[in-house]
Amino acid sequence: MSLLSLLLWPLVALWLAITLLAQHRRFQPLINPLDGFHVIPRWTFFAPNPGVRDYHLVVRDRRRDGSTTDWKSVPVYTPRPGCAWLWHPGKRSSKIMNDAIQSIKFLQKQGEVGATGLPFTMPYLLLLRYASHAVPPDPDGTEFQIAIIESTGHDNRKLECSFLSDFHSR
Template identity: 35%
Template sequence: MTLSPRRRRAIDLAVEAVLGAALVATALSQHPLRVFDRLRTLDRTGLVLPDWRLFAPVPVMHDLHLLHRPVGHAGASDWEVVSRISARTALQTVWFPERREQKAVLDLCRELAFHSAQGLPDLHETPSYRILRDWLRHLTCERQPDADGFQFMIMRTGGHDSEEPPTCTFLSPLEKRKAVGR
């Protein structure tokens, strides 16, 4: 079935109008004052009108660090920083799979620190706590095979503001090392 040039032109104009309206709605919904956020309520999936703002409405003011310490027969060792972000290399602009692990740990720490600040009673049953605990248990078993257990802490620092003292936002209880095979 062939379309007449007039009908073909009408279809082209309709497609261009729909795509143009979607482009304008996407651009307007990125406004930092959130005046046009009502447009996004038309798209419940977030696929047609995505939220691509480049800057957070509330910028991050602090850094979070995950620390842990193995505990053995002689007592607890010194705290060791686990979530150290290494300096970037030129290759990492193209290939950087380690960033996924760093991002996951940071997101878990943020969630756990948020829940801790809210005073949740069953904090040790949250998925973020259990994931961090199990990951650190594995890490401790690799690095300190003779450790009886471990403890971890989330510390908040001022980032580039060196005048703000570090504060502990979460401290885990002593976690026992599980026997192999359980």
């Protein structure tokens, strides 16, 4: 057995053992902070809670006179092409938004940052910045606000607002 082999066998065994532990929520707070490169995979696809909702980001402006504009949809989803089974780059942007929204919901649920701390977190800032650039501001708009709308169902879609931000300066 070569020296490299002698080193790699225990390393691989340890990697597999940590991967097994990382599938359980109890061990994730210990492992996640040390896994910046995501070398420990999470294999619990679509479980225990499968994604049965679509998330939509909307934005509106508040004008100088205090009135607000209508909500405008922030474009994230692209319609899935017929060849998506082979080529589907559009899935990435919706996955990024889903991840950011899940992070916001997790932070809210955890309660560590609180309502005042949430606007300083990365997923919040990411969505805020993207929304502010993706939708042209109202000519009289001085501040803007974002909201997350969740939709379920296919033919009869049900909409629900799950998050409303404060107003932020343009």
